[in-house]
Amino acid sequence: MTFTQITTTCPYCSTGCSLNLMVEDGKVIGTAPYYRSPVNEGRLCQKGTYSHQFISNPDRLKKPLIRKGDIFYEADWEAALDLISKRLSSYKPDEMAVLTSARCSNEDNYIAMKFARGVLKTRHLDHCARLCHSATMVGLHLAFGCNAMTNSIPDISESDCILCLGSNTLEQHPLVGRQIIRAHSRGAHVISADPRFTPTAVQSDLFIQFYSGSDVLLLNSIMGEIIRNGWEDKSFISERTNHYEALKKVVLQKRYKPEIAGELCGVSPDIIKKTAEWIGTAERCTILYAMGITQQTTGIDNVKSIANLMMLTGNIGRPGTGVNALRGQNNVQGACDAGCLPNYYPGYQPVTDGTAHRRLSKLWGFPDGICEPREGYDINTMFEQIRSSSSYLKAMYLIGENPVVSEPNPATIIDGLKKLDFLVVQDIFFTESCQYADVVLPAACFAEKDGTQTNTERRVQRIRKAVPPPGEAKSDYEIITALACKMGYRDQFTYSGVKDIFDEMCSVIPQYRGMTWEKIDKPGGMCWPCKEQDQPGTPILYADHFAHPDGRGVFHPVEWKEPSDLPDKNFPFRLTTGRLIWHWQSGTMTRRCKNLNDEINEGYLEINPEDAKRLKIRNNDLITVSFRKGSLACKARVVQDIKKGTAFIPLHFIERVSGNLAFNSSDPLPHMSEYKVAAISIKKYQENKE
Amino acid sequence: MIHPGEIFYAWSTDPEIRKNGSSGGFVTGLLTYLLSNGIVDAVSVIKKGSDTYDASMVMITDPKEISTCSGSLYCGTQVSAKYLYRYTLSNPEHTIAAVVKGCEAKALIELVKRNRIDINKIILIGLNCSGTISPITARNMVDQRYGVDPDTVERIYFSQGKCLVETSDTIYSLPIHELEQEGYGRRLCCQRCLTRIPRQCDIVCGDWGVIGEYTGNTTCIEVCSKKGSIILNEAINDHAITIEAPDPKGIEARSLVEDAMQKISLQNQDDQFSKIPPGDQLLKSMMLDMSRCIKCYQCTEGCPLCVCEDCRTKKPWLVKPGQVPPPFMFHLIRASHIADSCINCGQCEERCPMEIPNSLYMNALQAELEKMFGYHAGEHSGKPVVAKVNEWEEWEHNYGNTFEKVAEVFKDRGDY
16 A cells, blocks of 8 residues: 655645645545645645544535434435525525635635526625634725735745734744744744634734734824824825824824823733834835634724724835735635625726626526625624524525534524524534534545635635545535536536636636636736736736736724723623634534544633633632623633733633623624624633532 | 776666656666565655645656656755655565755664664665755846846756746846845855765765766766665666766766855854854854744754653643743753754754754754764764763663663864
8 A cells, every 4th residue: 555645735724835635545645744835835724734633534425414303313415415506496585595615715706606606696605714814804995905915925025024913823824924933033023813822922122912803092092193203105105005194183082192091901001112112114114914803893994904003004015014804714714705796706806897797697607697786694693683683594505514513602603593484504524503503414525536725815726736625525526516517507507527617707806817727727826816827926016006007005994992891890891702723613624533532622711821810710620701792601711811800712612612602793884703702701600509 | 797987977777768767767766666666665756746946755566657847846845865764664664765955864773773664674866966056046036136037937947056037938147145145145154065975875866967968867876885886786687777987077077066155054054153142142143033933833843853752842841831932941952953964954053944044053053062072963883972961861762771871972173
């Protein structure tokens, strides 16, 4: 039995590291470095190192399951697809919703989107980007005209000043964290702003331990300082931006002076002034940000402020500069690019754009037309709708997503799923969300199919099939194609392979138009936009002009708003949530990897030693955590690293934690939930309570 | 009759292989012979992937495929030892031939000494090696220092102290030491490597020493072991390989090259190790660098010596699980278990996402331990003692109850 190495892209985060899967006898037995990749140069974090361990786990779904009563029975594909086809054909377009997967390939997502809009003709289509970077999509679109990370991962190392704001980069995007380390070893300044003294903060030169939810306050304060000291890039501002005066007026207000803003942020004014100096006087400065910025009700405001700061200092369009929004899932960028959003067609053309609608209809050639050119429901609205008494939504098709664990208020999700008339869930394992399905379909994982995925730096890379899927599981695009054929749309899904899907997708997405399978099949893939066949791709955006029609960036001044759920006498702690390096989101994959699960396998709450002492809580004590709308029990972990008055819970463990989380409010525009600031109270667990 | 220690000029008798193979196709010819005649069941070689910067290890069982892997790939930084170990575990009855650089040869010998690989079931064909360049470093170097489009490069190689970059119509040349002063060039572990001609193999090959009309169509080989001489004899008798006495001037040249490289390596070693503070400052320096560690386990997975089934870094009473950065004990365990056997392959450093100079520390420790205890990592003789004492579960598993022998070996015999 000899072994082969198949080069593919990691299925976890949006860094998009390449790795080799070692295959022996039809099974993936390990991973090996792929040194040739410009993204990670062979290096991997522990999730990537052990990404083979869940692939042949016995829990993998192998056959379609149909529910009768409370029991799921194995069925064959004919029966399952027949049932789904019959049921879905009985609903009107507006009665159905599709949730695609930011973890599936571009081809899977494109086919799912085509199915939703062409076969089901529904407008209600979304995926989990709503939960993480929808604020980025809105904020950066307003500021720059395009909503993606502006620079590339390798050029971060050329920066002279890096601000990590709301990103624990070394833990969440470790191979991006490597670029910070490389810059640092060249002498760059590294600033980390976080309520917790994270591994990223440990490596920083300046640590801003501020209160969760005070980002705009901090950023406006920094901008005010920069302008007062004359460090702004006057030529960049005058030649390449609009609305500077409006911004200047807002950030120079008294309320944003370091002495005053610092008090509210929980940060000393000297630290704010020093940060402003480092950013203002750096040759090349870049900001890396992630969920700490976006997962708040003021997410869009936070993103706008970051864009403001980089435009103010002329840090756009050159290596080592830029607004680097670090996206979450391995293919959330691709899923967005492919138009799996209720308000966009592929390539971010608004669904209300008549020309785009006509063009898509003509290309696809559905004889009975496609969805209406109107915006549909996003994931939050979908569930609100389902639970309302006059619900119009009756059926849902859910792919590679576990909303029961990943949504901010699981109780409402479960309620919603139960109320649905018909639910299909397509996944690789029987997740907590599968429990509520009428049909469960077994899908292939990343190692079992060919395709492409797009990472956070807009780089389109290959995933390659290493082993066959278990049992009768199929690739997501194969399943949906078979279903579309069953529903009578064979002619619109005549693909001979994944390459055909890729070619069609590229013809529809303007940013991908110049890409070919051969070009992205090479090491390092290609960064969009690549609009012509002979273009090499665009690692750094906005070198000469922004994406607005007049080529100028727009300042959007923002006033600081308090978080929606601030502490008070009864709920005196500020809870922030986040992730660990060991696990991925709802833990479906990582909690089945021995080497990861052996390190951490249950949830907990981090609390500062002074707070713990006051509450008479010791390390590992069981505690009750109460929100305004619910409570949960878990162990306490007493750590120095967290700011007094703040607590932290990792989101991966449903049985301990996520099942009872009760984040409620949402940012009006992208419907983002406030994962990062919730008021809680903490008490020692009492047996006789409950 | 051929004996260990003898040096020859050699090439494949097959004219196609001699022409298309590297330096006369000796290695290609020998491997093809061994595999076709069932003397080995598989061979391990490096194969070119997407381009000249992309090298990966392959196990070949079909002799016809061997000639597609001819030629050295100077960006082939991987170490095949652990993959070969895995192969032998899955195929215990197989005999294999492996083409190896010095670091890979040393790693395999260390695994042999730990009773993980059976020396009788592996034939080592060594290659002279002046070092390798990491793929992306190579591309950046070609772009920024040579001013050449990296995608147009067909070959990168070293010759006489220069790094040569060859496109379809031009060969560009720059001195290696200049490149390395600017941060380009070979990996740091390669710069300080003292095993340019790995004589722990059965036969070691290269083009050093090949002069005159033999240049380009001949390999200069040195037979290092009895097994090597037997294999070579058989290959010659079966008309797969031809040998000739080498040009004495060539041998002299080979010696000079080796000595020069050794001298440069010792200087580089000195320069690199002198950057590590001594005494208790060493501890502080290590702790500071390792504070970036995210416990990705790549150093452990990459290290050819980390093969314990019952790894001590996974004992929760030694290293508290789930912590980032992990307790320093994690790194102390790694160091105290393998430092005396570190063969300077550089994988721990090359695979570290946080750019921790693991290999620098480990190799520096190994160099000191070698002076103190006289244990030569990667050579056939001796037993890896310092580390084995710590891995006592593994010791019993590998060596039986021989603890007294271990204790006896702990004799201080160095001047330091």
